[in-house]
Amino acid sequence: MKTQEKAAENKVCPLEIAVNSISGKWKIPIVWQIYEGKKRPSEFLRGIGKVDRRVLNQQLKEMEQDGILTKESFNELPPRVEYSLTDIGKKLVNVLWLLNDWGKLLIDNEKV
Amino acid sequence: MKTQEKAAENKVCPLEIAVNSISGKWKIPIVWQIYEGKKRPSEFLRGIGKVDRRVLNQQLKEMEQDGILTKESFNELPPRVEYSLTDIGKKLVNVLWLLNDWGKLLIDNEKV
DNA sequence: TCTCATAGGGATAAAAAAGTCACTATTATG
DNA sequence: CATAATAGTGACTTTTTTATCCCTATGAGA
Numbered sequence: 571m572k573t574q575e576k577a578a579e580n581k582v583c584p585l586e587i588a589v590n591s592i593s594g595k596w597k598i599p600i601v602w603q604i605y606e607g608k609k610r611p612s613e614f615l616r617g618i619g620k621v622d623r624r625v626l627n628q629q630l631k632e633m634e635q636d637g638i639l640t641k642e643s644f645n646e647l648p649p650r651v652e653y654s655l656t657d658i659g660k661k662l663v664n665v666l667w668l669l670n671d672w673g674k675l676l677i678d679n680e681k682v
Numbered sequence: 683m684k685t686q687e688k689a690a691e692n693k694v695c696p697l698e699i700a701v702n703s704i705s706g707k708w709k710i711p712i713v714w715q716i717y718e719g720k721k722r723p724s725e726f727l728r729g730i731g732k733v734d735r736r737v738l739n740q741q742l743k744e745m746e747q748d749g750i751l752t753k754e755s756f757n758e759l760p761p762r763v764e765y766s767l768t769d770i771g772k773k774l775v776n777v778l779w780l781l782n783d784w785g786k787l788l789i790d791n792e793k794v
Numbered sequence: 795t796c797t798c799a800t801a802g803g804g805a806t807a808a809a810a811a812a813g814t815c816a817c818t819a820t821t822a823t824g
Numbered sequence: 825c826a827t828a829a830t831a832g833t834g835a836c837t838t839t840t841t842t843a844t845c846c847c848t849a850t851g852a853g854a
Contacts, residue, residue: 584712584785585778591788593705595842598698611801617757625842628807637791647850648800665784668777673696675770676703678757679749723831737812739832753824759820760830 591636592662594629595619604639605663608652638662703748704774706741708733716751717775720764750774 599618603609609617611636614626629652633639638659644650655663705708711730715721721729726738742765745751750771756762767775 582789583710584789585782587713587788588706588781588785589701589710590787592701594693597703598695598752601698612799622843623801624803628842638789642727643801646800648852649802649850651801658784658791662784665777665780668780669700670697672774672777672835673698673700673703674769676749677694677696677698679770724829734813735831736814736833740812755831758830761820761832762820763831 588662591633591638594632596629597633598666600629600633600639601659601663601666602628604653604655608654610650610652612642614653635661645653700774701769703745703750704778706744708738708741709745710778712738712741712745712751713771713775713778716765716767722762726765727731745771 576589592601593664596618599621600614603614605616611623611630614630615621615623618626630641634641634653637656639653640656642652644652644656685781704713712726712735715726715729718746723735723738723742725758726742727735730738742753746753746765749768752768754764754766756764757767
């Protein structure tokens, strides 16, 4: 579901908006991939494990609608499309590093 | 799904672990509630919108298994149960504040 | 001509998550 | 005696999310 839609339903909680916007199954892998720079859909397909085009497109579309990614379509043949992080997307990544650090704590904790 | 299970499937990515552990529909509301201190299930039910006991229990259980919450059961009648944040849970909350700030940016951005 | 690469989507199936309802058990209170 | 409050779960339905399959279209190269 699109983040704005969820925002409209409930009262708007920024944290829920944030979490929803990164909750899709392939969104974190997408972020890892795109952090290096622009990426074409086919590159995502090769870079991420067994994602299906269809599903990848859905997640990319949501992230685009949420303002995390930008999509550029070039009128070429074969067609070319490139995604990149928006400014807000880049700021998100900074927070994700911290969340990643916390995830490490969680993992270490489970080993005990 | 329990976080450890997901961790077992894929390669272990701390960030995915982290995001999964907060992705349940009622987990963020649970965090808001419990941040004030210990909370009984009935208090969550009253404090959070229309959650069902059943679903609330599921989410609490997952968060407990993930090491975010601790559960104490008192052998009383009527029965008393209290949840509280673990140390790791408290550290999570610190990161969530930042994610909350980012969520605000996202919301402001959508208004434009 | 056939195949591959490119990007995309409709129709549908499968899986996962969330929600509903009914029941357990005990004590205090009206 | 009936009702409310406490915590919990089995069986089931609904909703949401992911996945699968097959189609569109175009140009390059074997």
